[in-house]
Amino acid sequence: MSTDDESMYATPDEEHRRLLEETGYDADLGMEMARDAQKVSAGDLSEVEFYRRYHDRILEEFDVDDREVDLPDPDEVDSGDVNAIDRIEGAFEGIGETLRGVDGDESESRRSVMKKGAAAAALGLGGLGSAGATTGGDDGAAGAGGGDDGEGTRWGMTINLNNCDGCLACMVACDQEHNLSEGANWMYVFAFEDEGQGEQENFLPRTCQHCTDSPCTKVCPVGARHTREEDGLVLTDYDICIGCRYCEVSCPYGVNYFQWGEPDVPESEIDDDHQIDDRGRWVGSRPPEGVMGKCTFCVDRQDGQMGEEKVGTTACEEACTMDAIHFGDLNDPESPPNQHLEEYRSGQENDLEEFPNRKEHTVSTFKLMEERGTEPNVQFIGNEPSPHAEQVEGPVAYEDMGITDNRKEVLDRGADGGEEA
Amino acid sequence: MSVDVTGVDRETLVRPIQTFTKRYLAALAVAFGLIGVWLFFYVQQLQHGLIVTNLADWGSGGGVPWGLYIGAFIWWVGIAHGGIILSAAVRLLGMDTYQPVARLAELLTIAALTCAGVFILIHVGRPDRLVTSVLPAWPTRVQWSPLMWDVTVITAYFVLTATYLALTIRYDVHRLRDRLPNVLEPVYRVITVGYTEKEDQVVERMVWWIAFAIIIMAPLLLHGGVIPWLFSLLPSMAGWHGGVQGPSFLSIALTSAVSGIIIISAAFRYAYGWDELIPDTVFQGLAKWLGFFSLIFLWLQLQQVITGIFAAPTTLQHATEVKIATPLYWVAIGLVALAMLYAFATSLRPELYDIRVLVGMSVAVLFGTLAEKVLFVVEGLQHAHFDLYAGVPGAYIPSPVEISAVLGTVGIVVLFFLVVSKVIPVVELHAIEDHEEVDA
Ligand code: SF4
Numbered sequence: 001m002s003t004d005d006e007s008m009y010a011t012p013d014e015e016h017r018r019l020l021e022e023t024g025y026d027a028d029l030g031m032e033m034a035r036d037a038q039k040v041s042a043g044d045l046s047e048v049e050f051y052r053r054y055h056d057r058i059l060e061e062f063d064v065d066d067r068e069v070d071l072p073d074p075d076e077v078d079s080g081d082v083n084a085i086d087r088i089e090g091a092f093e094g095i096g097e098t099l100r101g102v103d104g105d106e107s108e109s110r111r112s113v114m115k116k117g118a119a120a121a122a123l124g125l126g127g128l129g130s131a132g133a134t135t136g137g138d139d140g141a142a143g144a145g146g147g148d149d150g151e152g153t154r155w156g157m158t159i160n161l162n163n164c165d166g167c168l169a170c171m172v173a174c175d176q177e178h179n180l181s182e183g184a185n186w187m188y189v190f191a192f193e194d195e196g197q198g199e200q201e202n203f204l205p206r207t208c209q210h211c212t213d214s215p216c217t218k219v220c221p222v223g224a225r226h227t228r229e230e231d232g233l234v235l236t237d238y239d240i241c242i243g244c245r246y247c248e249v250s251c252p253y254g255v256n257y258f259q260w261g262e263p264d265v266p267e268s269e270i271d272d273d274h275q276i277d278d279r280g281r282w283v284g285s286r287p288p289e290g291v292m293g294k295c296t297f298c299v300d301r302q303d304g305q306m307g308e309e310k311v312g313t314t315a316c317e318e319a320c321t322m323d324a325i326h327f328g329d330l331n332d333p334e335s336p337p338n339q340h341l342e343e344y345r346s347g348q349e350n351d352l353e354e355f356p357n358r359k360e361h362t363v364s365t366f367k368l369m370e371e372r373g374t375e376p377n378v379q380f381i382g383n384e385p386s387p388h389a390e391q392v393e394g395p396v397a398y399e400d401m402g403i404t405d406n407r408k409e410v411l412d413r414g415a416d417g418g419e420e421a
Numbered sequence: 422m423s424v425d426v427t428g429v430d431r432e433t434l435v436r437p438i439q440t441f442t443k444r445y446l447a448a449l450a451v452a453f454g455l456i457g458v459w460l461f462f463y464v465q466q467l468q469h470g471l472i473v474t475n476l477a478d479w480g481s482g483g484g485v486p487w488g489l490y491i492g493a494f495i496w497w498v499g500i501a502h503g504g505i506i507l508s509a510a511v512r513l514l515g516m517d518t519y520q521p522v523a524r525l526a527e528l529l530t531i532a533a534l535t536c537a538g539v540f541i542l543i544h545v546g547r548p549d550r551l552v553t554s555v556l557p558a559w560p561t562r563v564q565w566s567p568l569m570w571d572v573t574v575i576t577a578y579f580v581l582t583a584t585y586l587a588l589t590i591r592y593d594v595h596r597l598r599d600r601l602p603n604v605l606e607p608v609y610r611v612i613t614v615g616y617t618e619k620e621d622q623v624v625e626r627m628v629w630w631i632a633f634a635i636i637i638m639a640p641l642l643l644h645g646g647v648i649p650w651l652f653s654l655l656p657s658m659a660g661w662h663g664g665v666q667g668p669s670f671l672s673i674a675l676t677s678a679v680s681g682i683i684i685i686s687a688a689f690r691y692a693y694g695w696d697e698l699i700p701d702t703v704f705q706g707l708a709k710w711l712g713f714f715s716l717i718f719l720w721l722q723l724q725q726v727i728t729g730i731f732a733a734p735t736t737l738q739h740a741t742e743v744k745i746a747t748p749l750y751w752v753a754i755g756l757v758a759l760a761m762l763y764a765f766a767t768s769l770r771p772e773l774y775d776i777r778v779l780v781g782m783s784v785a786v787l788f789g790t791l792a793e794k795v796l797f798v799v800e801g802l803q804h805a806h807f808d809l810y811a812g813v814p815g816a817y818i819p820s821p822v823e824i825s826a827v828l829g830t831v832g833i834v835v836l837f838f839l840v841v842s843k844v845i846p847v848v849e850l851h852a853i854e855d856h857e858e859v860d861a
């Protein structure tokens with residue numbers, strides 16, 4: 001992993017303590033629990049034991065009682081009881097929620113929500129809960145990373161170019177979901193013609209490739225562009241980014257869109273749920289002025305902030321009626337991107353009896369410019385555009401869908417050109 | 422080859438400090454005017470954001486995200502690096518001929534680095550976060566981000582140069598104190614705090630070592646290292662890649678710096694009648710260096726063009742073809758080539774030498790190197806390896822806001838020299854008196 005996900009303002013311990021103190025809850029309890037939670041992740045301490053240790057003090061501190069979460073009595077729990085472990089996990093998630101929602105006030109500022117989110121993360125509660133949820137009980141959530149080691153979650157896509165008909169529905173959906181400014185096409189669909197393929201049009205929907213070895217995270221001077229340890233998402237911390245645009249310059253795919261002027265949609269119109277991720281960092285929805293933005297793989301959905309049923313989906317995938325976009329955990333063989341590839345491969349005729357020298361499948365797949373060494377997490381089914389491919393007008397014009405193709409036209413209208421970029 | 426300027430007296434040396442002319446006021450007005458023009462435009466950027474520039478996103482966005490600001494940043498850093506390298510070489514190799522302009526070169530370094538800093542400040546989208554985001558990130562990011570390497574090395578280098586200057590200035594101020602204005606007494610007291618003549622020997626050795634460090638660092642780290650690495654390490658753009666960028670950047674830095682020193686030295690000579698203090702031999706020598714560095718500059722450009730068009734990979738070939746089809750590129754190359762020819766011609770036929778022509782050539786060279794740097798950045802961004810986008814190559818012509826910043830920084834350099842020359846001697850005492858003489 002090229003980036004360090006930890007806070008860089010202080011040692012992690014100091015930072016957590018500061019956050020905990022700001023929440024107004026018992027910081028010592030928090031620190032102790034955070035340490036033990038790490039032991040649990042590392043497998044040095046059982047969840048049941050962890051639960052026993054803190055049961056009473058948590059009740060005292062957070063007023064979480066049996067009416068809100070169903071806490072089993074610690075003395076009755078025995079470590080062999082699988083259901084008890086489930087219930088305990090549930091209970092901890094409940095506490096995490098409670099902590100996040102303390103004051104439960106709608107008008108709460110984004111910052112205070114962030115602090116609580118971070119405090120919950122420091123407590124190790126979110127981590128413990130999601131370790132169970134996303135890795136199917138595997139331990140090691142803390143160090144799983146978004147790497148290619150096959151452990152933990154690694155969000156990615158399989159995009160089937162043979163299914164795409166260039167309708168641009170995904171672009172529109174993305175634009176609306178993330179409140180993007182005109183011309184900031186986080187999802188972009190190419191129509192192109194290639195040498196040797198006649199007049200036939202091909203399509204290529206392009207998101208951020210969420211590269212495992214991403215140049216953009218390497219070059220960022222302040223660590224704002226980073227890879228999220230828990231699931232490999234490449235995100236921009238809008239609170240830290242200084243807007244140097246080095247990530248944009250270093251990305252081989254041209255997927256970054258800087259916020260040159262005031263955003264079209266003001267922050268007051270965007271819910272915190274869309275903006276703040278489960279670590280309490282501001283990484284979702286469109287960026288504020290002077291800061292870098294790009295496709296986030298709908299981080300708000302992946303964190304369950306738009307409902308459990310949206311976890312593992314993206315806005316573009318949902319909008320695609322042609323079954324071209326498949327989003328999911330690449331480390332999970334059963335996930336939609338892996339499944340689709342599997343099914344598509346076996347669906348193609350391949351007469352191995354008559355042609356015994358053939359490979360097992362005949363389907364062409366590629367990753368964009370793999371030779372750049374970025375290890376993209378988006379793979380395509382279909383033909384890769386050659387260096388001689390040229391973008392052409394597609395069957396549906398961008399304007400007809402209310403999308404601006406060339407953002408420079410918007411920017412050239414200037415700050416007061418009626419519309420701001 | 423040393424020239425003897427030791428006949429010049431101390432009065433001449435402190436002339437800028439002791440006079441106050443209308444011409445000085447006029448120069449001051451020009452400096453403030455240039456800075457004012459820039460501030461007028463810059464206020465718009467503060468109000469509306471970077472949208473007032475002509476920058477845009479590359480990719481579907483049809484623009485380039487880095488432009489004149491970054492080009493000018495490299496240009497100023499180049500002038501700064503070149504300036505201090507030349508001054509260090511003078512000290513290290515004992516090239517006494519250039520002693521009268523050594524301090525001007527060091528001061529130019531400080532001024533140019535300041536301008537480079539200004540360009541970073543106005544380039545970023547959130548200048549308000551430069552301290553709060555960069556400082557805490559430094560320990561974890563410095564091993565990764567070339568931009569962080571740059572910030573680190575440039576800061577280190579600023580400190581080195583300032584130390585270097587401070588050490589040598591103490592010596593002069595102490596000895597010329599009786600000729601310096603009393604109103605500035607507090608300043609001089611700070612400059613010479615704790616000074617005793619016993620430190621001279623130690624300081625001389627320190628200065629030698631600092632000069633040595635600068636010469637070693639120059640190709641490895643400074644303009645032959647971290648600055649080109651900002652570009653040449655990226656996997657995205659065809660025209661930026663390759664090891665030739667280091668030497669190429671360094672050659673441009675040295676060419677620009679000699680030009681800058683020629684212009685500033687000539688300005689002081691003209692303004693204060695310093696024909697004896699900075700004699701023609703100094704300029705003739707500088708002209709030879711200008712010719713030599715221009716030659717290296719042109720040679721490295723040739724390397725890039727030839728390797729870029731003869732059986733090069735598709736994207737690099739395309740980038741190079743576009744580069745050599747750009748008229749501005751040839752203007753830049755032409756100006757540097759012209760300066761080179763003039764410089765070599767004057768050394769063959771001294772009667773061709775005219776200080777006004779030399780200054781004109783220097784201005785032309787600075788224009789050429791700025792143009793080359795901006796083209797390097799912009800055209801680099803126009804030729805991504807992934808060029809399926811109809812919006813690639815993106816379009817870019819700097820906006821008035823951006824152009825005004827170049828004028829503003831020139832104003833800052835002029836203002837800097839006007840102010841500094843009223844406080845400390847801009848030519849060091851050693852230029853006119855040998856050590857023994859000074860202390861006699
Ligand atoms: S596609 Fe570009 S922005 Fe996205 S992770 Fe890769 S390098 Fe970074």
Ligand code: SF4
Pocket residue numbers: 219220221222223224225236240241242243244245246247248291292
């Ligand atoms: S624009 Fe922001 S995210 Fe991108 S490299 Fe610069 S500071 Fe990092």
